[in-house]
Amino acid sequence: MSQLVGVFNHSGGEIKDKLATMRRVCLPREAGKTSSRNAQHPWLVSSSFETVNGSKGLAELFSPIELRNLEYPYSDYDANLVLMYDGQFYNLPPITPPIQHNHRLAAKGGAEMVVHLLNHHRGNLEQRIKKTLPELDGDYALVASSNDQTVITRDSRGTKPLYVAEGDGFSAFASNKKALWKIGLSSVAPLRASTLAVFTQNGVKIKKALPLDKGSIKIKNLRRAVDGYHKAICSSVRKRLMNVDKVGVLLSGGVDSCLIAKLLSDIALAEGIKVTAYTAGLAGSSDISFAREFARSIGIDHRVMVLSVDDVERYIPRVIDAVEERDFIQVEAGIAIYAAVDIASQDDIKVIFSGQGPDELWGGYSWYPDVLGEDGRQELSRRMWDDFTRADVETLDRENKIAKMHNAEAMFPYLDHDVVKLALSVASELKVTSRNDHKGKHPHRELARKIGIPDKYANKNKEAAQHGSGIHDILDTIARKNGFNAALVARIGYASNKITAAKMGSSARYGYRYARGDMWQIPEHVQLYLDVTAYNEDMLNKPEREKIQSFLEKI
16 A cells, blocks of 8 residues: 655756655654554655656655555666556466566566566557556556656556646646645646556646446346356455455445445455454434444444544544545545544554445436436436546545545455446446336345345445435534534625535536435535635645635635
């Protein structure tokens, strides 16, 4: 698990101080607050590289995960090549033996194995990266640097975050936004899944890398879909259990998290790997009651954090700090997850399984049948594809950064390449059958029943994390307690779209038009409260900060 940073000088300026700042900022704030048991695995700088003329600097901040070896970046000064990555590769052992006949590997590190794959392709670094990516199975953010190019990229689903930015005479990238903000770069953008950024002496260009293939519909039979899905998801879970002796799983009591928890209890426990489920929510919330019952029914260890209103209020600035967003949906969805990962970190859990992915792949959002009824199946398929391809910035980056804040790595087994490929090949008629089908995800639910999950959980209606945990409603109480209400919004002329028009989450982008409006509409006074909190915590880029300050001056 790594934090990756790089800075490039295009006009003769100094990069050494900027690189040092970025390295310092990337140290998770929670890293210094862990228990004595965690202290044996501190974050550390494994390597740092700077060119002689000071035009380029790269660094990796690394923390070992469980039984995995310390992974140093690969560097070859004769070939002027550096390669480092964040994440995991799952197929390097089987794809590298033919290469090893021609190259002697001094150490079988993942970075070195990827380099040997690169060396079997011709062209400049960008071209070789593009030719190598289809050969890799993994969840990763990758950095490769030669004399004249530095190329950064993410896997096709975007399971590990990277951000890029350009300033006056220099450009940079990092695994989080704060590292870029702190060196004076305000227009920070995520590097999207299936793209790459090429840094040269002239600046940075974003290009397509390994576009996710939507494929064609091949499976129109429910049993065939369930059987294929079962095989793919079991393989996905197994490969993500390599070199660990204990893992955590986020458990809400819904079908997505229950299915992963059940697979882990069957697969991991059979291999001697300890599994613990973690749940957080307010007293009386459905997440806690369903999760407790389910964990008890399958005999899995389970820890619960029952949150008070004061707990939620204390978590708000921590979540904003971790996810680097002031957006209402991002913050409210992140609070229960942050609290659950918080208690997992007390158990020294370094690998946490998440249930993200099935709603977009199998048709689980509550507004999907309304989209089908009002706009037709073609529009439903378009919406599902668009939601899936936005998951990198709307869900995965958030959960990744919360996990990293606690020195842990998030795993997304539903987003394995083979699972995604299988799901995309299944006809949407099997996923959402009609405009009256308010369950959806039928192959997904059938698999849950197949592996022994009772109907109570397999058929449970979709609840977003912020609703099932009880967080959504309580944010209004907290905002009003702190003096933020509709009257204040009206008096200062505040409107959230004056800060940014971007919407983070399918419910905010369009879902509210089909579903219960009061459930998904964003209360302006709550968003103002979050904006002011982010401002006070210095967790904003410069344009957002200036806009929010203009409203603060009126209070």
